[in-house]
Amino acid sequence: MTQTSKNIAIIGSGLVGSLLAIYLRKLGHTITVFDRRPDIRTIEFSGRSINLAMSNRGWKSLRKVGLEERIKEIAIPLDKRAMHVNEKPVYFQKYGKEGEAIWSISRGILNKKMIDFAEEAGAKFRFNEKVWDVSLPDAKIFTGESEKSEWKEYQFDIIFGCDGAFSRVRHKMQRRSRFDYSQDFLDVGYKELTIPANPDGTHKLNKNSFHIWPRGRFMLIAMPNIDGSFTCTLFLPFEGEVSFEKITNKAEATGFFKTYFPNVRKEIENLTSDFFKNPTSAMVTMKCYPWTYWNKVALVGDSAHAIVPFYGQGMNAGFEDIFMLNQLMETHGDDWDTIFKLYQEQRKPNADAIAELSYRNFVEMSSKTADPKFLLQKKIEKRFAQRHPDKWIPVYSRVTFSERPYAEALAIGDRQEEIMQQIMQMPNIEEQWDSEAVEKKLLGLLNNIEGH
Amino acid sequence: MTQTSKNIAIIGSGLVGSLLAIYLRKLGHTITVFDRRPDIRTIEFSGRSINLAMSNRGWKSLRKVGLEERIKEIAIPLDKRAMHVNEKPVYFQKYGKEGEAIWSISRGILNKKMIDFAEEAGAKFRFNEKVWDVSLPDAKIFTGESEKSEWKEYQFDIIFGCDGAFSRVRHKMQRRSRFDYSQDFLDVGYKELTIPANPDGTHKLNKNSFHIWPRGRFMLIAMPNIDGSFTCTLFLPFEGEVSFEKITNKAEATGFFKTYFPNVRKEIENLTSDFFKNPTSAMVTMKCYPWTYWNKVALVGDSAHAIVPFYGQGMNAGFEDIFMLNQLMETHGDDWDTIFKLYQEQRKPNADAIAELSYRNFVEMSSKTADPKFLLQKKIEKRFAQRHPDKWIPVYSRVTFSERPYAEALAIGDRQEEIMQQIMQMPNIEEQWDSEAVEKKLLGLLNNIEGH
Structure with missing residues (x-):
């Protein structure tokens, strides 16, 4: 079934917002993407994020709009875990059957590509424009310099909130009665660290592996980048015996890495300097319901279901939201009430399930794997x-x-x-x-x- | 231990805000209570609330500041449940041992009294003044006509958020990282109805009983007022076979009451007219943590732990928060860091427990009691x-x-x-x-x- 062309706003130019723009352009809609941040392609990416692991659900969603091969060019397949347990040689655990792999990909590089593709498809981007308010029943958005400045008003047919775990669109829905909502933070935080490439550009650790140093209450992981470096993430409790609050200077950081991660001792200089340069971030599981408002507004991706990163499924789940929405749009045409109703009803139990699986996987990765x-x-x-x-x-x-x-x-x-x-x-x-x-x-x- | 006098703001002039003002005045603090609403004593109270059931924890907290007897004057003791099961005579279930009772009391009448007492104790009230923003680290509050108007700034030593389930103070704390929060709505709503007094001012049903008409997925309850009337509350699913959405006109309402509540048939005219006059309200369980910010800000009562009303413990739990805070203030004097730390650590598990018990009690009251x-x-x-x-x-x-x-x-x-x-x-x-x-x-x- 085809759809009548609508004037649609997407709030958020992240991975989910960009891919949704591409899908909706294919269906003939007029698309404006708003983002409060500057164009990621014009700035030095802060790199403050875990590398992404693209797997089946993500690839399926990219394939549908012809992007799978173009994204594989910037990804590295990982077919196994490399386990770094102290006083044991590194050992490997295959992820699946022959040919099955997850793909390591830098969030920044991927996001830039996706915005390029969305622009190619005809979506219009408005960067540096912050949405302060949303009128849900008539799909209006209000943007401006600050909460108290003069606001600019836009009228759309439909609004998609793809603005992440701390979504402004959801925030507005949350003020309504009967809106269920929860945010639960882990007592464990994370910090990104880097292992640079060898002088000849090759990788210092096995390139096609997801590296884990499991240490019980904490762990280090590393995923390869196409430039030969590894993006490492240290997961560590905020407080307690071994914790971020206990590492306050260079000597303590060096001691920490020497004690718990002796097989990366050559990298300690670099890891220690990163430790104080990069911020410590928190991780949250966010659930809410409903995800839609009439036939006017829908939340997609992290704004509807933010999960902790231990299953590598955050982006995959968001991309699958879009894949499913697209199926519903193809089936139900202009009946947006039904599209949005079925979208949230069918998708919510799956979002809850991957939230639970992701939460459990932290325990498995950090302690059980040893x-x-x-x-x-x-x-x-x-x-x-x-x-x-x-x-x-x-x-x-x-x-x-x-x-x-x-x-x-x-x-x-x-x-x-x-x-x-x-x-x-x-x-x-x-x-x-x-x-x-x-x-x-x-x-x-x-x-x-x-x-x- | 005595405390140095502080300049303290209380946000919210409800039951918990007023009682906290009285406690803090006794300890010698300067108290300003802000409320966005007008002075409840000057307006016709909307009455949009379930009658309250004061029990041990509430009385204990009032007794401590010498108010128990003065409040008992406006309360009616209920020592039993009166069960109205169809095709059976009314039967009674004693609540406890001889002399044990819960006390029915109108929220509006109680709140007016409590504000009187707080003013007598020397607290200053600022009604019709809405707090739009709170600066947590320096205990500043900002009030004004609207979100976009000029704001007035106040500087305090300590702020207490007693502003209920949809607290503005908590809203500000919620934007911080690592703030756990959840709001869960029931699929059952409620509506207040009235059974007026007999012409001679006596009660139409047994006065010293908590009346329940259990009907499985829904129920009606009634609690006596001192003027001879009963405040009834109809709890009913929002949607479904027998639900608020299915009762859209007078004939449907009359049919509903005749079918399910035949022993109140004399009151049907009144119940039916109330049905369309009064709003349908939702019920929420709200949990959050932490409840405090340094030694500057603390949440007390519903702003920290809103529960569904089926155990009659919402106000009692809020009053007990204050009783406990007072014990900590008496023990730890000017060490507000310790007072706030122990307050939230000791009180949180109990707030979670009464939330759970209240939620379960709906099932017990509406279906199991029959x-x-x-x-x-x-x-x-x-x-x-x-x-x-x-x-x-x-x-x-x-x-x-x-x-x-x-x-x-x-x-x-x-x-x-x-x-x-x-x-x-x-x-x-x-x-x-x-x-x-x-x-x-x-x-x-x-x-x-x-x-x-």
Whole structure:
């Protein structure tokens, strides 16, 4: 079904705002994108962000508008984790099957490209223009220099709020009665650090790996960039015994890296200087409902569901919002009431599911990945999955390498975990983990559940 | 320990703001209370609120400043529930032991009195003055006609936000990083209705009862006023088969009351006219943390923890905040950092507990109170409590008639519920509910738990 052309405003020129602009231009709408910040292409990008991990849902959404190959040019495939556990050589864990990978990509570089593509598609961008107020029932927006200055008024048919976790559009919706909302911060913060390229431009660590130094309550991760450098992120509690508040000078920072990350000791000079140059940031899970206001306003991406970064799904989830919206627009044409209603009803349970999975993954990445019992469990699961690929798809693969709903991945993952808890209680599981008995018991438990 | 006199602003002249003003005046502080609304004593009170149920925690807090007896003059004790189940005569359930009661009191009348008392104590009130902004680190507030008008600036030593569930002070704290916040609305709304007094000024229903018409997904309640009338509250889903959205005209309203509340049929004319005169309101559970900013700003009452009204504890919880703050001020003198730190740390778990208990009580009041199995369980509990008053205090009594922490009441209530679930699964429990076997099993289960 085709749509009548509408005059549409998108608030926010980030990844989700830019991709949505491209989709809506393909459908023939007139698009104006507002951003309070300057054009990211004209400024030195601050780099204050974790590198992104593009996976299936993201690629699917780019492919639909013909951008997959052009974005792959600026991405590096990672097919495994590289685990840096103290007093052990680095070891590797494949993410999925042959050919399955997540792709490391710099947020800044990607965002610049996406804005280029949106402009090519005919979207108009208004940078340095801050939206102070939104009139929801008539889709008006008000921009200006400051909250108290003279405001400029714009009239649109539809407004999309793609303005992130601290969305101004959502803020306006939040003042209405019966708007559910929550923001929950982690007690763990993060800081970006850099490992520069070798003098010859090559990578100092294995290029096609997602590097993790798990340390229990904290961890360091590193993802490669196309210039040979690695973007590292240190996740560390704000307060407590080992924490950001305890590292106040260069000597303490050097001591911290030497003690906990000895295998990056050559990089310590650089890491330590970054430590005091870069800010410490907080991480929030934000949920809200509803996501739409009549047929006038809709929230897409982080403004509707901000999640913590431990599953690498924030951008992928936002891109999938757009993919789904597009399907609804193709099916329901000009019936925007139905499009917005189905969008929020179908998408909300999946947003909640990836929020939960992302929160849990911090515990898994920082502590469990160094726990022998957990590693044994993963080994058993892996063996079983290889022998019965139709019966056991790991939750990580369901989230990362499939297009099935997040909510399904969470539900099946919970059932698998229940089964594995029973398996791990089998006597001498350490010795008999690859026995026929274990395999039989697993098959039996799976059948029981299917019979429910 | 005495305190050095401070210049303190209280935002909000509601029940909590007025009582806090009285406490702080007793400690010698200079108090200015701001309210964006006009002086409630000078206007016809809209009455748009459920009657309040003052219980132990509220009385304790009033007693401390010598107000208990003066407030009892405008309150009516209710020592029982009056249950109006269709096709059954009204039956009564005592709330507690002899002499234990909750007290029905009109929010408007109480608030007017409290402002009088606060003025008598020397607090200064500034009505019709809206706070638009708060500078947290230096305790400044900014008031004015509108968001865009010229603002007036005030400098204080300390600010208390007593400005309710949609607090402006909290709103300002919420913009900071690492501020946890949630608001959750019920799908059930409420509407206030009135049953007027008899011509001779007497009450049309039993005066010393809290009246409930439980109807599963919805219910009607009524609480007496000192003028002979009853304030009724209809709790009903916003949408669905039987809901506010389905009652759009007088005939539908009359039909609704005739069908579901036949024993108030004489009042239907009045109820029906109120139905369209009075607004439908929403109910929210609001949680946040932290509640304080350094030694400068603190949230008290609904601004820190708004709860749904089904336990009658909203005001009681707010008053207890003040009682506890006062204890801390008496202990820690001028160390406001410690006072605020301990206030939020000690009070937060109790606020979360009463939020949970209040939410659960809606289910209990509207559906379970008409369920034979539930009534049997309550009968068993009651019998046991009477025979072993030292071993079994019902959670309702712990919340309503004790001064022990809400969190303790919730934890013990959950343990009691686990035990009762096992008792209710005993064979032929309907016949042997008052047998020695049941009593023995209960004692055994209680001992097991205590042995943990």
